[in-house]
Amino acid sequence: MKYDIVIIGSGLGGLECGLILSKEGLNVCVLEQSSKVGGNLQSFTRDGCIFDTGMHYIGSMDEGQYLHKYFKYFGIADKLKLKQLDTDGFDTLTFDGDDTEYKLSQGYDNFASRLLQHFPQEKKAIDQYISRIRAVTDDFPLYDPSGTDSYHIPLPTLETCALGFLSGLSNNERLKNVLAGGLSLYPGHAGKTPLYVHACMRDSLINSCWRPVDGSQQIADLLVAGIKSYGGTVLTSHRVNEIIVENEEARAVLLDNGETIYGDNFISNAHPITSLKMIREGKIRKIYRKRITNLDNTWGAFSLYAVLKKDSFPYLNKNYFHYSADGILNASHDEKRWPDNYYFYTPATSNTGRFAESIMLMADMKFEEVSPWLGTKINRRGEEYEAFKAGKAEKLLTALEKRLPGIRANIEKVYTSTPLTFHDYTGTDEGSAYGIMKNCHDPLRSIILPRTKINNLFFTGQNMNLHGILGVTASAVITCSEIVGLQYLTNKISNG
């Protein structure tokens, strides 16, 4: 079988590329190794509760906002089931030894006035923070699809560090740690996070902040329906083992079921290191392979999915981030103090009323902790692995119990996952949560361009410019622009 476009992987980036290109009349085939589409968009059900694996909340989905513009073009904006989080505190931050709940609010005026209540002496620093965040996102290519004529991020943007900027704002350590809180810095690598990564995550959520109702899987399922409506093909349980390359051109992919699928152009949504492993030695420039293979990944996550007893704990329409007294900027990441910071929230379903059905807890985790079990099979990793996970779950629940006394008594059952789970389910190198780390101290080395050293093979997904729903969406447009043209595509998206 031959297609115009063969896409390896049905994560957000792969599916968005599939939809953009099938809308353009190209004959697209998306190949997914798992039995379910979505990669990090996957949700799963246990004991009647729906849990998300890697997409817990999203920003800028109000009519006319950036993500909404993209999703409207995809034809999915008005079909998504989303719940807007508390406008006065979508993220609530707490610190050991401090009773205050610091709130990050939606809408810039609201965001500023709420922070001023917490830090009345810091108006200048807060104003400076906001104007810089807005300036960085205004200049970030494809953050807003309108009026973009290049997707290259200017060097000064790449080499500005979030930490340097935040440190210079004020002498108030708590304010700086509040501004740095939430999912806005690379876990474990605060010092390397470029300011643009922090700014885009923060701005997108201040614009408006939403939780998927009944799971983020719906985003993947709607994109698949879109691809199929334009005549495209999406095949699950179809793992690509090899990209067959001849004379620096990709000809076909070889699947683990022995099938060969031919194409004119190929897009890999798999992690670039995983993708390069699909190309035989000698078929791609050695120096390119070496550069990509040596890049650092961001850390992964340990996730705890807790089923709650019926009507035992209220639904919380916000996210909670808890930090040690030092905050995220000075976190020790000392194993003995794990989890010195963690995140929790109560998922929303169509049935959610006053009470929550479940709680989701997450803390950062390095791949080294689980690498001894690399190569073992899911659900058959052995007793030591189960004991390791149980120990981590115990520590995380003990930390939560301090924050929410009595919560354990409300928990009926607990499930957990580690970076090894992500490694095996999504093929992401080292089970990294946000893929390849963009390092503001060495920016050019970590840039992944859509064009590879194989003429008709492209990359897409979170490893390019930026992770998260907006970053991956922009990356999909960048990748497809190599095939259909950037201005042509952004004009179409801007015009709905």
Ligand SMILES: Cc1cc2nc3c(=O)[nH]c(=O)nc-3n(C[C@H](O)[C@H](O)[C@H](O)COP(=O)(O)OP(=O)(O)OC[C@H]3O[C@@H](n4cnc5c(N)ncnc54)[C@H](O)[C@@H]3O)c2cc1C
């Ligand atoms: C714990 C966690 C929490 C997060 N929370 C948020 C959040 O709240 N909000 C937010 O915006 N972002 C969040 N993110 C980030 C976000 O989920 C990712 O940036 C995004 O989903 C990545 O999409 P992607 O297209 O790059 O690919 P992925 O989701 O990595 O998908 C890649 C796909 O390729 C497939 N694949 C790999 N190898 C092969 C092969 N050989 N053959 C066929 N298929 C293959 C995989 O199975 C997978 O389906 C979170 C991530 C994690 C891990």
